[in-house]
Every structure is written in structure tokens, then in C-alpha cells.
Amino acid sequence: MTATAPTRLFHFVAGNTGPWRIEDARWICGDPLPAATHISVLPDTAGFQASAAAWSLRGITSNERYVTRAEKSALLARQQGLGRAQATRAALIPIRKNAAWWALTQDERRQIIEDQSRHIAIGLEYLPAIARRLHHCRDLGGSEPFDFITWFEYAPEHGSAFDELVAALRASVEWQYVEREADFRLIRNME
Numbered sequence: 001m002t003a004t005a006p007t008r009l010f011h012f013v014a015g016n017t018g019p020w021r022i023e024d025a026r027w028i029c030g031d032p033l034p035a036a037t038h039i040s041v042l043p044d045t046a047g048f049q050a051s052a053a054a055w056s057l058r059g060i061t062s063n064e065r066y067v068t069r070a071e072k073s074a075l076l077a078r079q080q081g082l083g084r085a086q087a088t089r090a091a092l093i094p095i096r097k098n099a100a101w102w103a104l105t106q107d108e109r110r111q112i113i114e115d116q117s118r119h120i121a122i123g124l125e126y127l128p129a130i131a132r133r134l135h136h137c138r139d140l141g142g143s144e145p146f147d148f149i150t151w152f153e154y155a156p157e158h159g160s161a162f163d164e165l166v167a168a169l170r171a172s173v174e175w176q177y178v179e180r181e182a183d184f185r186l187i188r189n190m191e
């Protein structure tokens, strides 16, 4: 018998209840999303119904596009998974890049992401404090409002390091191609 593969599709559902309370919602660029107080992250198998949500986004985990073998090995050696007990803070940062970005070729995009912007090298400096999961939206259909849903978890004492990381990335050439971005900072509800 074949084991069922874990789902790669995740829903990010905002409303007035959920395990993550929105501490801060920032609209970095582009249209904002409707107001909400809580966010739930639901694997597709949870049978989510969109009707009760203030808004919901979805994205799918995928293979890497840009990392070299050396970078992948460095990431695997340092990164930790989601769900750590001490990681009671999270950030949900949905991002859409512009048409100019998507008109580039794969090698041109890699050049911008790493050679010009050092996204991976900078990110590596923040492991293992920050745990992350990248979700892609473009291949789910034509009407997704963002291209990526990024999710990060960390302990409260690493909040300022996370701010520093985000500021470094937003100052990079790669971010000149970002046309819509929201930034939700979250606190996990304690049972």
C-alpha cells in the first residue's frame, strides 16, 4: 500500500478567530487586504470553507528554482522546521512581483536574486533562529492575488533580527520588482 503524500497546498485564512493573533498589519505596497484579527494556516486536507473568512490566500510548496548545490547544503545544515515550541512569533508576507520580473529568464532572475541582492547569503545568516516556508501561487491558476506566500516563525527574542533581515531584503535590487506586499506579524495563542 502506498502512503499518502503530505499536502503541499496551504490556506492562510484571516478572520476573528484562529491560532495566530495579528499583532501588526503593514501594507508595504499595492492594495491592502480587508481587516482581520487572527490567522489560521490550514493544510488543504483540513477541508477549509472560504465563506466565513475576511480573506484567504493559498500557496503550494515546490522544488527550488534558484539555489546552487552548495547553497542547498548550507540551508539544510542550518535550517530548523516550523512548529518549534519557543517560536511563538510568526510573519506572513505575501508578495507579488511585476511583469518585468516574469519576463526575465531563469538565469537573469538568479543573477538578481543572488549576485546582485544576496538574498540567500543574507538569509543564511539568520538561520536557525528564523524558520521559513515558501509557497508559490502562480501555478494555481490565473487569479491568485500574490505570486508567493512567505511564512516565518521565530522566538520573541529574534524579532529585531527578523526586522533587520526584512529591511535588508527590501533594500535590495530584487525588491524593485515587488509590486504588492503585505506584512503581518503574529503572536501564537497560548492554550
Ligand code: HEM
Pocket (backbone or CB within 6 Å): 063, 064, 065, 066, 067, 075, 093, 095, 119, 120, 122, 123, 124, 126, 127, 130, 131, 132, 134, 148, 150, 165, 166, 169
Ligand atoms: C530566513 C531567512 C531566509 C532564507 C534562508 C531565505 C532563502 C530563500 C531561498 C533559498 C530562496 C530561493 C528558493 C529557490 O531556489 O527557488 C528564497 C526565495 C524567496 N524568498 Fe527568501 N529567504 C529568507 C528570508 C526571506 C524573507 C524575510 C522574505 C520576505 C520578506 C523572503 C521572500 C522570498 C521570496 C518571495 C522568494 C521567492 C523569490 C522568487 O522565486 O522570485 N525570504 N528565499
